[in-house]
Structure formats: structure tokens, C-alpha cells
Amino acid sequence: MSFPDQVTIVEMGPRDGLQNERGVLSVETRISLIDRLAACGLSRVESGAFVSPKWVPQMAGSAEVLAGIRKPKGVRFPVLVPNLKGLEQALEAGAEEIAVFGAASESFSQRNINCSVAESMDRFAGVLTAARSHGLRVRGYVSCVLGCPYDGEVAPEAVAEMAGALYDLGCYEISLGDTIGVGTPLRAAKMVDVVAKRVPVEALAAHFHDTYGQALANLYAVMQQGVSIIDSSVAGLGGCPYARGAAGNVATEDVLYLLQGLGIQTGVDLEALAQTGHWICQALGRQNQSRVGLAMADVGNY
Template sequence: MALPSSVRIVEVGPRDGLQNEAGPVIATDIKVALINRLAAAGVSHIEAASFVSPKWVPQMGDAAAVMAGITRHDGVAYAALTPNLRGVEGAIESGADEVAIFTAASESFTRKNINCSIAESLERFVPVVEAAKRNNIRIRGYVSTVLGCPYEGDIDPSQVAAVSRELLDMGCYEISLGDTIGVGTPVRARKMLARVANEVPINQLAAHFHDTYGQALANLYAVLQDGISVIDSSVAGLGGCPYASGASGNVASEDVVYMLEGLGIKTGIDLKELAATGNWITQQLGRNNGSKVGLALGCSS
């Protein structure tokens, strides 16, 4: 299959990236500024917040304030992660354009993280999905550990396909396939995708590949050839891998956009502005920039 002419980048830095930051809680105005800068750079889909208990995810405790503080750009979807009914109600009140629910392809991972089975996790999402539908809000589904689990090792692609189909049937318009610990390789990624595409149309699938072992870009290039046209990434590579101390987690948005531009694939994103945003946020956080492209461009913020 030919490469897509354009790719939609789902920017997960403000949520999936910042929620893993150690140390003091990041100021609300910094989160708001990050989201505004990403939108100004041309990012059309931003995961802006997570409506979860501050007890469990302190960095996301100000989700409502963040959503209230951002400057909405036309054509930009502002999404929120909503693990339960209370979360989706908060997202609806905050004016989220889209909500996301998440489960995993690994029973062990699901039990370790949310203390229930995969089937039970899906049952818990029924009222969340119903509430979103009543309010005409789109639902996106995440499947973690699609290429490997820290507890079970390799994951059978048929299991990924089964869980993805459940989310589709539940009402998710798109399913994001997450290589949570970044152990995938191109051949394994394509094999997994081929099996999932038997259950879910390829145009309703997205790739969320972590870069723990430095394979994310190679894996993304592989699945682009098989029809993937939506990629999740994080500015400056924000967000580490909690299962490998010191390892990188999310693939950097700048690196993905640079690769796509080199392939002649449009994203609608201004790479220099994106890189400047990556440099700015890492300065605010006092951490190193995880984007090789961001470092190479040396953009001023």
C-alpha cells in the first residue's frame, strides 16, 4: 500500500507527557501556554487533560482549570482522558471536544493498573460512553501493551484485535494502538496491525508507539506503509517509560513530523514552531529535550 498523503498528529504531551513528570505539580498557566503554543504551531488534535483523581495523578489535578484557561482555536480538537463516569462528566462540563477511554491487551497489565480484568474494564466504560454519546462527544479508545507487556512479555495479536473490536463496537470512532513499553520492531508491528485490521477498519486505527528501545520511528514508517494515517506523539518526547527507569517513553512529535515531511506527507504543522515549543516546555520543566530534531534545529523559544 502507498504511503498516505497526509497524517493527523494526535499530540499527547499535555496529558500523557506531563502526567509522568516527577517533582512539584506543574503550574496551570504553563500547561495552558503549552496547549496554546501547540495549537498555534498547527497541531489540530491535542490531548489536553485527564479527569482523574488528583490522589492518583497529581499532575492532572487541575484539568478543569486547564480546559477553562486555553484559547480555543477553530479546527482544533481538545480531548480529555476519562476513566469513569465522574471523569466524563467533568470533561463534558469543561467543553472537551472528545473523550478517551483506555484498556489493555494484557490481562496482567490491566489487573496491575486498574485492579480488574479486561472484560471488567470494558464494562466500566459503558456509562462513560453513554454519557459522551448523549452529549454528542466523540469517544476515542486506547489499547495498551499491543506489542509487549512488562508482566507477560509478548502479546498475541489476536488478543489486541479482540479488545480493539470491543472498543469499536462500544462506540469508539478510533482505536489507538499503544506499544506501552516500546519493545516492538517493524515486523512485529506490521503483523499486529494486519491482525487488528481484520476486525477494525484501518482508517479507524492510530499508532501510539513508545521509543524505549529506539524503534518508534522505524515502527511508524512500517505501519504507514500498511495504511495508518493517525499517529500519537508527544512534543519534546515528554513522558518517560515507567517500566524502564531512565528510558524514553513517547516518541517526540518533532521527530515524527520531520520524518513525515521527508516522506512528502503533510501534517499541517509548522516544524520550527513545534520545535520552539518543545525547547520552551523543557526549559520550563528543567529537563532535557527528548527530541533529536528539536536539539538539532536549536530553535529559540
């Protein structure tokens, strides 16, 4: 049984977390959140989404957010773009890295981005071609890798096909999302095993939600498969608006506690991160979903 010596945390709170919270934070608060997260030692903080504010009001003002953050050396601030229009807006805002979002499930693709899986790939091809011409890195997301709220269980082969197509288009990294949090360790490991035959495991990231309390166990399993990139969200912010009852991403604090216990390096200050989680939950007026964050508060660590 072996684990990576080092794991990279991709912090999703300011985008995937906040876009699924009921409250809409000011641009100033979002800037402060991102600055605080970067100060904790996180090297990758997804900072916004160039989507219609009509559909995702929480992400309105992403250009102002990107302009206002400190951007310390060595920290990357990717943003999500759904199409060429979003890419144009991201370029105008000075984005240096973007992400595109697809699904391994036909029904989820139709309901989430209003097109079929095949149509989404055609859309992404244009976005990636344009992004590369401007020197932007592009990350690819594949959602519903372990289950779909409409189609049920998703075959690993379908995940591998979508992940491989995005990788072939030029995505440097593919994030595999258990969007509704139904995965278990054995299924997660089998899924990664199949996908890794199509995409190098070094280019795969785990993006697990915690609906059934299995996210940490699933991460433990896929790290043994060689996965060394983990998406997580401070204080467990977020959820999925298209998956009723789905919990948010696994909390970054909880992931860090697990990794520290395994002796895996991340370069992130857990105490500072827990303080940030506590602060943003107060700003949102919601309960902290991180068990580690709550425990640290209870014992007076902050």
C-alpha cells in the same frame, strides 16, 4: 511501497507526556503549552485527564486548563476519563471529546486501572453510552499492543479483540499503544494487519514509545499498512509509570521530520514546534528527548 498522502498528528504532550513527568506544572504553564501547540498547526491536542489527583497529581486542575485554553476553530482538545465520575467532571468542564484507556494484557489492566480486561469493557460501556447521549466523541486506547512489562509478548489477536470491542462500543478511533516500546517494524506491521481485520485501518492510530529506539521505524512500517494517524509527544515528554525504564512517546518533532522527508502533509510548523519543545523542557528542568529538536537548537534554528 506506498504511504498516506496526509497524516494527522495527535499531540499527547500535555496529557500523556506531562502526567509521567516528575515535575508538576502550574495550570497557567499547561494552558500556555496547549496554546503554543495549537498555534503550531496541530489539530488535535490531548489536554488533560479527569483522574484522581491523588494518583496523578500532574493532571490536577484539568478543568481549569480546559477553561483557560484559547480553543481556536478547527482544533480539538480531548481529555482522558477513566470512569463515569471522570466523565461527569469532563462534562462540567465543557469537554467535547473524551478518551478511554484499556489494555490488551490482563496483568497490565489489573495494575494500571485495577480491573480485569472484561471488567474494563463493562466500565467503558457505561461511559460510552453516557458520552454519546451528550454528543461527545470517544476515542479508545489499547495499551501493551506489542508487549507487557508483566506478561511479556502480547498476541495480536488479543489486541484485535480489545480494539474491536472498543470500536463496537462506539469509539470512533482506536489508538494502538506500544506502551513499553519493545516493538520492531515487522511485529508492528503484523499486529496492525491482524487488528485491521477487525477495525478499519482508517480508524487506527499508532502510539509508539521509543524505549529501544524503534518508534520511527515502527511508524514507517505501519504507515505502509495504511495507518495515517500518529500519536506523539512534544520533546518526547513522558513515559509509563507502570513500565520501569520505558521511554516516553516518540517525539513529535522527530515524527514531523520523518513525514516531511516522505513528502507527507501534516499542516504543522516544525520550527515552531521545536521552539515549543525547547520551552517546555526549560519549564520542566529536563533534557529534550527529541533528536530533531536538539539538532535544530545546535544549528541555531531557534
